[in-house]
């Protein structure tokens with residue numbers, strides 16, 4: 001579904017990605033793990049078109065993304081739940097969800113019912129401002145906003161960061177539901193190992209801009225594999 005081939009990415013002279021190869025399989029949950037600052041967010045930026053690659057290629061649904069804009073990629077079906085959620089604090093919950101309409105044809109501009117089935121709290125808070133929501137509610141809103149765009153793939157950047165355990169469970173269930181009931185393809189960047197162990201069909205571990213391990217979720221139990229994740 002999504003293939004990252006020999007990707008390199010620079011910030012000025014500093015290399016953040018150094019020849020990354022990764023396959024995100026259709027209808028599966030693929031986790032990308034790694035310590036702080038190893039290049040996970042940079043990988044997502046490259047996929048969604050927020051930062052250009054300096055080498056290599058990314059293809060989605062059989063077509064190379066090249067220099068296509070973020071807007072184009074969203075239209076092609078690549079959704080993003082960004083790190084830190086990036087909710088518009090002064091817009092209402094409904095307006096935040098509607099920002100997802102920007103890349104949709106007019107006929108598709110509606111909020112799918114299953115967004116409220118997954119996160120009923122959003123329905124009760126439709127007219128509240130985004131900034132008034134708790135961190136966990138904002139995370140649910142960020143996921144809802146991504147779903148409004150009818151994505152085929154969603155990249156989640158650390159969705160459990162700073163979220164209370166009961167909502168982490170809801171988010172885990174939502175991610176599973178999206179894979180199992182809607183056939184969505186998920187790329188999950190995480191630091192929370194137990195969360196990944198439970199959800200992932202496949203894991204990649206990144207270190208200093210490179211993929212250093214690729215395997216099934218159970219390989220996370222291997223102490224040699226865990227070494228890549230301990231500080």
Ligand SMILES: Nc1ncnc2c1ncn2[C@@H]1O[C@H](COP(=O)(O)OP(=O)(O)OP(=O)(O)O)[C@@H](O)[C@H]1O
Nearest residue numbers: 011014015016034035036037038039040041042043
């Ligand atoms: N906008 C930027 N300008 C310069 N350097 C950057 C920029 N963004 C990230 N970097 C650097 O690139 C490297 C990879 O950062 P990246 O954010 O991709 O890592 P990460 O694995 O997502 O980390 P975290 O878990 O902290 O989010 C780091 O050394 C970081 O300091």
